[in-house]
Amino acid sequence: MPPHPRRARLAKPLGLLIAAALGAVVLVGCEDDASPPRERATAPFTLPVGAPAFDPRAPAWSVGGTLHVGERTLELDPAPAAFVVTRWGVHYLADGSLWFSDGGPATLVARVNTTRLHLSPDGRHLGLMDRAHGPEDAFGTHLATPVVLDVATGDQVLRSPATDDLDDLDLEDLYEDAEPVFLGLDAEAAYVVDPVAGGTFRLPLDGADPETVRPARVPGLVGERGTPVSLHAEEGGGMRLAGRGEQSYLDGWLSPGGDALVAAERTRGTWYDAADGTAHRVDTGDRFFYLGGWVDHRTFYGAASARGSASGPTGRTVVVTCTLGERRCEVVGTEFGLPERPTLLFGTGSPALL
Incomplete structure (x- = not known):
């Protein structure tokens, strides 16, 4: 033909x-x-269905082929380009294929x-x-x-x-x-x-x-970082949900509990009260902060980094958890270095971006 x-x-x-x-x-x-x-x-x-030893509710992130789930690490080959952590194992994408691991060597599932x-x-x-x-x-x-x-x-x-x-x-x-x-x-x-x-x-x-x-x-679909929402900046530094039909240039996330907002464009450890828009600053331990996700309705996690930009964190970086209502965040795992080209991924393949 x-x-x-x-x-x-x-x-x-x-x-x-x-x-x-x-x-x-x-x-x-x-x-x-x-x-x-x-x-x-x-x-x-x-x-595949596994029986992993890690806690699927713990913060999860990967740097290259090393996947961290809380205090546990998995060495994955090939390295993940996107992943999700479940009670039955880790499912991840690499080179166009779906892979699986419950803590052991990665298994190819399908192209x-x-x-x-x-x-x-x-x-x-x-x-x-x-x-x-x-x-x-x-x-x-x-x-x-x-x-x-x-x-x-x-x-x-x-x-x-x-x-x-x-x-x-x-x-x-x-x-x-x-x-x-x-x-x-x-x-x-x-x-x-x-x-x-x-x-x-x-x-x-x-x-x-x-x-x-x-x-x-289409409803706001809950993801690792919460529910995507449009935000409106208030005078005085506050932030609230944009009303129906209200023009908004700011994206962010609503917490799983519906009581906190995080602005996507902000690289500081700040969350906003969803009811009145009040800003709450938390000490992440470093200059920049990039939201990774939520452990539960009250606790979020992300990357605290010495250097960063809209492309993601670079240099000295550590993953921290922060609880709504508390001033200081807690370090999870150990400090690591990131090259100029970001290689840090959070769950569902979300890169450590703004």
Whole structure:
């Protein structure tokens, strides 16, 4: 077959494409008599389930191939580019593949060609955009497919390809213009942006039909650092949540308990009362501070560094935990040095950035 010009591949009218894609979305455990669901429902890989000795609630960070979970360290080869820590082990990405360790040597799980991992709020479900196992277009590009797995059992919970009909699609060309994105998980569903299906979707974990949602209606999805929010700076140095429709140029996070705000752009150990916006400065032990995440509703952790910028901490660095209402933070682990190019990662692959 002669090669097809890439730009000529998107032949179907967009409305027909979206309708076909939505009609073709299939969740694991749901079969449509009008289509062959077996290939879609088949799990190309499952997760190992381990019994690690570390505390999954402890602060977690990696520098190169050394992953720290509280006071314990794991030597991972290859080094992680993104990771999540669960009660059943560490799942991480390296060189486009998913890996696993519960304290021993890393085990290759599968090639996935993605860069981000997501955990549900209860730590039970792992979500990612699998770009290595979906159906292929005429040029050999795999359809990006949202996948959710149960980390306690290793089983696939959801695999939701937008369509099997790729005859009129050039996925590489499409993905250059509109990237497929796994936005995250709440307790009941995954949320994704799928350019093939033509929008933003809520994918229920119980096997119910996918739902189209407006991007503005996607809930704030809790991550390692809390719930992403927009902030408004107050006169006098305070900070509050931006109101609905209020213009905001500041991003930040709301704590898991809903009572504290942390501004993404600030590199000092300061949190703000979510009720009245009052600033509370804490002594992190060094000049710069970069939020890593929350241990519980009252305790956050991050990197305290002698030098830093919007690109991340450099030089002498130590991870500390800070408790709301207390003035001084506590050191976790030992001090380490960072080169000019940041190599410090926090859970879910979040780099130590502003």
